[in-house]
Amino acid sequence: MNINEFQLRTVNVTRYVTPLREGGSMPAIAEADDDFLYVLKFRGAGQGVKALIAEIIGGEIARTLGFKVPEIVLANLDEAFGRTEPDEEIQDLLKASIGLNLALHYLSGAITFDPTVTTIDAKLASQIVWLDCLLTNMDRTARNTNMLIWHKELWLIDHGASLYFHHSWQNWEEQAQRPFVLIKDHVLLPWASELEAVNAEFSPIITKELIYHIVGLIPAEWLCEERTFNSAEEHRNAYARFLELRIANSEIFVKEAQNARQSLI
Template sequence: MNDFQIQLRNVNVTRYVTPLREGGSMPAIAEADDGFLYVLKFRGAGQGPRALIAELIGGEIARILGFRVPELVFASLDEAFGRTEPDEEIQDLLKASVGLNLALHYLSGAITFDPTVTKIDTKLASQIVWLDCFLTNMDRTCRNTNMLVWHKELWLIDHGASLYFHHSWQNWEEQAKRPFVLVKDHVLLPWASELELVDSEFRVLLNAAHIRSVVNLIPDVWLEGEVNFETKEAHREAYAKFLESRLAHSAIFLKEAQHAREVFI
């Protein structure tokens, strides 16, 4: 298990198709040189590279745990795109994002998950709630479920709001052991009745080797300008230690989720 490694493909963006203005960071549908369409997340958007790091870590950990997640790729953006875009806001975003960005395979024809229309079983609901408590993902609510139904299967998207501690890195060691109080707003909380079972299973499936393999994917360029760490290696190490500590103390966020569910129902 120590040899566990993850690799992401690299693509070059060849065509900007259309913006997805419903997203706060204004991602876009774009075509790459492999002929596929992607949802492109820009490092020049509001939250900067931290949102891409959260997207990368969240998506790949979800994949390790068996969830369906669109393929993530590193997407390079040439400076020529900013010159030809007529929309000034988009032009500024493209210019600020020249270089390495992150993209998710576009699930053409997918529909947004609606819990009143599509029912999922209690085991899957519990798994997703556990994942979001682990990642401190605040963005899986009734207002924005960040789940898609594609070919009658549930897919998880948009983990950029996870790991919100890294926007300041204040007391991050302590934050790793804190409950996730925002679980009370989770769209699947009412159905998450198997959290203890999921916790025991996921603590076996996910380990330090998996975590470090994911963290090691973070490109150097996304770690530039961080004043809290002397080196990029130390920066990555902090992400790894946060996640390892959170996994070791999963009973804390598990108890919070169970309490929130009792209050809710």
């Protein structure tokens, strides 16, 4: 598929089904006008649109690298949704999220990945650890793996905690070139023995063209909320530059992951 031809679909939310109360952002299962169920992530939740931006960047980079990721769509939420919800907390969340949100296909019947039950080989473990080092994803721990088994295949979900530098944008160019020390808590790190080989395989895939295409999927209205930049385009380019620097210095985060793994085994 030509990456330049790929865009995120937009759906309209037609029915709020039930909240998912895991974590602080309170996503929900919702139905859209294409008759599919989605896990709906709200712009009005605690981390705001930054979590949605991280979800797009992280999820689409993962998909490009060959991981299974539920389809990501943009989801319009009408103002009428907040009027009939009896739960005041949910009602406030819905009212704060009118407009464009983000959703992922709901994998009905999926079960949470458990490393004590499902064996992951060294190559796949190394690939996922490498991805999370690139994205600075702090949320793939034993407590919360953010991986699902669906139809006997491993799926990656919830990249909203990635790219945590963007919550302040302080020294972001320096941060792009730093090791990711939180990789020590990664649930798959003990099995990630092929990081150098994965780095050689994956780094050339994350090209400048790919990076700019993926950051181009971020809705401009989400980028206008950040006062650090003078325009949405300047903001978008900063994400691209961060990823370019991260890839150019990938040996730094690979070495950190290798050292953290050595302390575990």
